[in-house]
Amino acid sequence: MLLFDKDERGPDDDLRLHFETLAQLPDEDKNAIKALIEGLIAKHRARQIVGEFGAGADKRTASR
Template structure:
């Protein structure tokens, strides 16, 4: 059994703790939609990104996955974030039952946000420790 090693001084690695929610609309569809939204042809985008047009077609068909460097170049060329390319609209946000609370917290002072973040980090670490010690990790 692996243990979740978290440096108590650094922020919690939420990627290891929070499983992604999957959506029907994957990377290939988001890439094609963003390209069309920017009125770019596949040839134009491939030139801006520095990949062959056939490779870009494979990305849009879902038959190939780009490297991190290519994702970065795609994001820059499309004026988007890597998150917009990689994740669906609600894939990384809070569940609906927490959305209003997080919206309210966003209006807190910097010091109040620090307290809330510390509380959340503690709760997440406690939850993960309990999950790993019970063997359901």
């Protein structure tokens, strides 16, 4: 079971049950899921960065 202090962020309610269930999986499966989550986070961050650069480029070309 995951425990969080009252001031600490925890997973959304819709993910909480999934994370509690993950604790019962074998380490190999946990590592695969961890890699998947890290990959999705990296993909999201990359899209944010590209979006920021793209927005900056649009502003520069619009001002010409």
